[in-house]
Amino acid sequence: MSGADEDPLLCERDGDVEILSFNIPRRLNPLTVELQQALRARLAQLREEAEAGTVRALVLTGVGKSFCVGADLSSMGPSGDSGGSVGQRTADAMESLSNRLVEDLRGMPFPVVNAINGPAAGAGVGLALAADIVIAARSAYFYLPFMPRLGVVPDLGTTWFLERLVGRARAVGMSLLGERLPAEQAAQWGLVWACVDDAELRAQAVSVAHRLARLPAHAAREIRAVYESAASQSLVAQMSHEAARQRELLDRPEFAEGVKAFMEKREPVFRRD
Numbered sequence: 001m002s003g004a005d006e007d008p009l010l011c012e013r014d015g016d017v018e019i020l021s022f023n024i025p026r027r028l029n030p031l032t033v034e035l036q037q038a039l040r041a042r043l044a045q046l047r048e049e050a051e052a053g054t055v056r057a058l059v060l061t062g063v064g065k066s067f068c069v070g071a072d073l074s075s076m077g078p079s080g081d082s083g084g085s086v087g088q089r090t091a092d093a094m095e096s097l098s099n100r101l102v103e104d105l106r107g108m109p110f111p112v113v114n115a116i117n118g119p120a121a122g123a124g125v126g127l128a129l130a131a132d133i134v135i136a137a138r139s140a141y142f143y144l145p146f147m148p149r150l151g152v153v154p155d156l157g158t159t160w161f162l163e164r165l166v167g168r169a170r171a172v173g174m175s176l177l178g179e180r181l182p183a184e185q186a187a188q189w190g191l192v193w194a195c196v197d198d199a200e201l202r203a204q205a206v207s208v209a210h211r212l213a214r215l216p217a218h219a220a221r222e223i224r225a226v227y228e229s230a231a232s233q234s235l236v237a238q239m240s241h242e243a244a245r246q247r248e249l250l251d252r253p254e255f256a257e258g259v260k261a262f263m264e265k266r267e268p269v270f271r272r273d
Contacts, residue, residue, distance in 0.1 A: 008035035010063065011042060016056040017209040018046055025064025030072040031123055036097050043104045050109045053272045056213035058108060059205050060131065061115035067140065070122020094155065098123065102157045105130040111212035111220040115205035116140040116183070116192070126156030129165065132220055133208060134192040136183035137201040142191065148178035164231060165191050216254040216270045 012019040020042060022029040029035075049055045062068060076086055084092070105112055105127075114131035121143040128134060128142070146154045153159070154175055162171035166189045174181060187195040196204050212219070226245060230238050249255060254270050261268035 007038070008032060009038040009042060013055075014206055015210065016054065016213050017059060017206060018055050018057070019059045019061070019206065021060075022062040022068055025062075025066070028066035028069040028119065029062045029064070029124075030069050030074075031098065031127070032072045032075070033093075033097070036101055040097070040101055040104055043101075043108065047109060053217075056110050056217070056272070057209040058110065058112045059115055059209045060105075060112065061202070061205065062117050064118070066118040067114075067116045067120045068124030068127055069119060070124040098156055102126060102130045106224065109221060110217075111209070111215070113205050113209045113212065115201050117198070117201055119143060121145065122154075123156040123158070125154070126158040126161065129161035129191070130157065132224070133212070135194050135196060135201065135205050135208065136186060136192045137198040138183055138195055139198050140183040140195075142174075142181040142183075142186055143178070144174050145178050147175055162191075165189075214270065216252075217272070218254075222249070 008023055010021040010023045012021070020039065022035060024030060024032065024035065046055050046058065071090075076090060111133065112131040114128050114134045116128055116134060116136040118137065118140050119142075120128040120140065122145060125142050125144060144154050144158065146152050154162070159171065159175075162174065166174075170189060173179075181189075181191070183192065183195040186192045194204070222245065226242065229241050233241065254268075257270060258268045
């Protein structure tokens with residue numbers, strides 16, 4: 001473990017899996033500017049380490065009873081003489097920092113696992129759903145107070161993720177009613193990969209991350225891209241896209257190793273770079 005108690009982000013390494021933990025537990029892990037900056041900086045470092053093959057998967061979680069409660073509302077008061085309205089300043093910060101953070105997670109060169117250890121609320125929902133695989137503790141829940149409590153729309157990609165994961169009716173219902181969605185129901189809806197007992201969350205998330213770390217190095221990028229393509233294309237166009245990707249991927253050494261492992265009745269061992 002690195003960092004003192006006051007560090008907003010804790011960094012830990014388990015083999016070739018990085019574990020990052022939001023560390024503002026007394027405030028339930030809001031997205032302070034300091035936390036976002038620290039996370040973006042560490043993700044940039046991890047992208048460089050990935051090129052050397054020293055890190056191959058990431059687990060993101062929270063310290064304490066919450067994953068992330070979203071925006072730091074205490075910092076969003078009237079601007080006074082600082083210039084700009086609350087809306088202008090917040091939108092500018094989203095474009096320059098918060099939105100970039102979600103893009104960073106979606107663009108990491110290796111798989112990302114989010115371990116939702118407690119409430120994911122507000123913008124914390126978008127952050128939670130930005131991972132490739134989301135595992136939630138049984139006590140966790142997802143909560144969108146934007147419209148019913150504040151009169152604003154969900155952000156940090158929440159609307160994009162929710163419509164694709166649970167459909168328009170449930171996404172709109174969650175957004176308008178502001179009811180908490182328990183982890184077990186989130187798993188039933190397909191919002192998360194799995195719901196596990198609280199005591200098992202970290203071990204399960206790290207175990208899944210290690211499984212993902214053994215995949216071909218290009219796995220996360222290719223799978224993300226092919227499903228994002230599927231969301232906007234017709235069946236015929238998507239099948240053509242799949243064929244185009246197979247034209248390239250079948251000639252890579254990973255496929256040759258996979259076929260050889262199948263014939264030899266063993267697990268494939270993919271190169272680490």
